Amino acid sequence: MLSYFLRRLLTAIPVMFFVAVFIFLLLRLTPGDPAQAIAGDQATPAQLEQIRESLGLNEPLSTQFFTWVGRMAKGDFGQSLISQQPVLQMIGQRIGPTIALALTAMGLTVLISLPMGVLAAWRHGGLTDRAVMAFSVIGFSVPIFVIGYVLIGVFAVNLRWFPVQGYKPLADGFWPFAHRIFLPGLALASIYIALVSRMTRASMLEVLREDYVRTARAKGLSEIVVLFRHALRNAAIPILTVVGTGFAMMISGVVVTETVFNIPGLGRLVVDAVLARDYPLIQAIILLTAGTYVVINLLIDLSYALTDPRIRYQ
Amino acid sequence: MKPSQSAQKAPRSRLLTNPPHWTTVLALVVLVIIVAIAVFAPAVANFEPTQLNAMMRLKPADDTYWMGTDSYGRDLYSRVIYGAQVSLLVGAGVSIGALVIGLPLGLLAGWFRGLDAVLMRMMDGMMAIPGILLAIAIVALTDAGLTTVIIAIMLPEIPQVVRLVRSRVLSTRSETFVDAAVLLGTPPLRLIWRHLLPSTIAPLIVQGTYIYASAILTEAALSFLGVGIGTETPTWGNIMAEGRLYFALNPWLVYWPAIVLSLCILSINLLGDALRDRLDPKMKGRSI
Numbered sequence: 224m225l226s227y228f229l230r231r232l233l234t235a236i237p238v239m240f241f242v243a244v245f246i247f248l249l250l251r252l253t254p255g256d257p258a259q260a261i262a263g264d265q266a267t268p269a270q271l272e273q274i275r276e277s278l279g280l281n282e283p284l285s286t287q288f289f290t291w292v293g294r295m296a297k298g299d300f301g302q303s304l305i306s307q308q309p310v311l312q313m314i315g316q317r318i319g320p321t322i323a324l325a326l327t328a329m330g331l332t333v334l335i336s337l338p339m340g341v342l343a344a345w346r347h348g349g350l351t352d353r354a355v356m357a358f359s360v361i362g363f364s365v366p367i368f369v370i371g372y373v374l375i376g377v378f379a380v381n382l383r384w385f386p387v388q389g390y391k392p393l394a395d396g397f398w399p400f401a402h403r404i405f406l407p408g409l410a411l412a413s414i415y416i417a418l419v420s421r422m423t424r425a426s427m428l429e430v431l432r433e434d435y436v437r438t439a440r441a442k443g444l445s446e447i448v449v450l451f452r453h454a455l456r457n458a459a460i461p462i463l464t465v466v467g468t469g470f471a472m473m474i475s476g477v478v479v480t481e482t483v484f485n486i487p488g489l490g491r492l493v494v495d496a497v498l499a500r501d502y503p504l505i506q507a508i509i510l511l512t513a514g515t516y517v518v519i520n521l522l523i524d525l526s527y528a529l530t531d532p533r534i535r536y537q
Numbered sequence: 538m539k540p541s542q543s544a545q546k547a548p549r550s551r552l553l554t555n556p557p558h559w560t561t562v563l564a565l566v567v568l569v570i571i572v573a574i575a576v577f578a579p580a581v582a583n584f585e586p587t588q589l590n591a592m593m594r595l596k597p598a599d600d601t602y603w604m605g606t607d608s609y610g611r612d613l614y615s616r617v618i619y620g621a622q623v624s625l626l627v628g629a630g631v632s633i634g635a636l637v638i639g640l641p642l643g644l645l646a647g648w649f650r651g652l653d654a655v656l657m658r659m660m661d662g663m664m665a666i667p668g669i670l671l672a673i674a675i676v677a678l679t680d681a682g683l684t685t686v687i688i689a690i691m692l693p694e695i696p697q698v699v700r701l702v703r704s705r706v707l708s709t710r711s712e713t714f715v716d717a718a719v720l721l722g723t724p725p726l727r728l729i730w731r732h733l734l735p736s737t738i739a740p741l742i743v744q745g746t747y748i749y750a751s752a753i754l755t756e757a758a759l760s761f762l763g764v765g766i767g768t769e770t771p772t773w774g775n776i777m778a779e780g781r782l783y784f785a786l787n788p789w790l791v792y793w794p795a796i797v798l799s800l801c802i803l804s805i806n807l808l809g810d811a812l813r814d815r816l817d818p819k820m821k822g823r824s825i
Contacts, residue, residue, distance in 0.1 A: 239665075360803065360806060365799040366795075366798065366802070368757075369799055372781070372788070373792075475758075478670070478758075479761065483781075494673060494763075497764065498764070508670070512666070
């Protein structure tokens with residue numbers, strides 16, 4: 224198990240290296256001068272030169288890259304060009320709403336899509352099945368911001384069940400928090416629900432044909448126990464994979480959802496950072512999300528190895 | 538595993554014998570209408586999409602303004618019509634570009650095992666960066682023109698194409714006819730072209746339609762966030778972005794472009810599903 228873990232960890236290192244190279248080159252090779260961005264339009268050439276010198280922009284690209292990576296290894300992700308605050312601190316201030324939003328969406332996804340997928344597979348070919356499949360095609364096709372506005376229009380503006388926009392942290396009490404996070408969470412979850420319910424259905428369809436499912440039924444176990452304890456557990460691996468790869472989708476969704484619902488999270492921070500050309504902040508956010516993606520997929524791989532010994536010995 | 542010859546012939550006959558599902562037909566009709574609207578936009582629109590009219594701000598729909606007017610008094614219907622042009626162009630540019638770049642990379646990675654390890658780690662790295670973050674960064678740091686937007690949306694799509702092609706090549710290369718070709722001394726590039734390429738075409742066509750749909754979606758999201766093609770060009774995304782400020786007053790400023798956008802993506806996805814079921818029966822019912 225340990226050797227599998229180490230081998231898997233080793234493959235994550237080159238991936239992260241390429242992510243770093245990619246982001247670095249992207250920001251350095253695109254037109255637009257960070258020194259100009261800091262100094263503003265009024266700056267004299269001498270001032271620009273001074274800023275370039277202090278940021279190390281005159282060094283060769285390879286030196287700049289390794290200095291950057293070296294600093295990050297020590298936990299120094301640099302300072303924002305605009306607010307002069309350390310970028311990690313800025314990210315820390317904004318990450319709360321984003322995590323709350325992502326966890327809400329994840330929770331809603333599990334609550335909605337697992338039963339939907341299981342039900343569709345159980346009633347394969349029937350009306351329920353077709354309804355679930357139709358729902359998942361629509362969930363894939365309707366953009367999050369459209370779903371967001373429909374939810375706002377129906378449940379906030381017309382029915383007045385929810386506030387239109389805004390965010391309250393959990394510290395302000397559970398009810399105000401839940402009341403504001405529910406609609407954005409649902410909007411963000413929509414594409415994820417489509418994806419996971421589809422995968423659950425496909426995976427369950429294969430498992431339900433197995434002999435042990437027939438055995439479980441023959442033993443006289445209730446259908447609920449057969450479906451959720453015996454079948455769903457064995458159908459879990461492809462579902463977990465989709466949850467992992469879908470994480471990237473959720474990050475993209477967060478940026479849009481936070482804009483629609485006016486939530487002061489990381490998504491808004493990154494759009495503002497990009498518009499202001501705040502290079503260190505952009506680099507740090509992209510790198511951290513990519514890192515999170517790699518770690519989540521690593522954890523999912525490990526969870527396979529824990530549940531299925533065959534994978535460990537490959 | 539059947540030889541790719543028969544795998545290619547079979548779908549063609551199925552394509553002719555089985556009548557398409559009604560949703561496929563409907564999707565096709567919707568798409569043809571949207572394409573026609575985009576091509577003949579000047580004839581279909583009632584006004585210039587950028588024509589301002591200060592007297593006619595935020596009017597509800599009537600006989601003249603079929604979908605009402607926006608906050609500058611521009612005709613919403615005409616703007617939505619012209620918005621189709623950008624979406625379809627971006628979709629075409631992105632899907633063709635991603636296939637043209639991803640296909641050779643995937644073929645090479647699948648055949649030359651030494652290259653595979655490095656290339657696939659690079660692709661893993663690219664996939665780890667959320668596409669929209671990458672696209673936002675590229676668009677905002679360069680000029681927000683049509684070409685930039687296409688490149689920005691295309692880059693994150695490439696790894697998926699490479700992976701798909703590579704996995705096809707890996708399964709084809711174990712076939713007897715490939716061994717035979719190797720033993721006959723076929724040069725690698727010719728072997729890839731003649732024997733490995735054909736099996737990748739069907740799944741690539743399917744993948745291409747999904748990329749087309751996802752590109753339209755991403756473009757709309759970028760314009761919606763204000764980092765897409767400039768606001769002087771009407772796109773479904775930036776029509777919605779402008780309309781959202783007046784959402785409480787007149788939600789149709791957001792709903793109209795949203796409906797057309799969603800219908801367009803839905804139709805392409807349905808068409809992609811139908812194509813997949815026909816060209817690639819093994820994938821039937823699977824998630825994309």
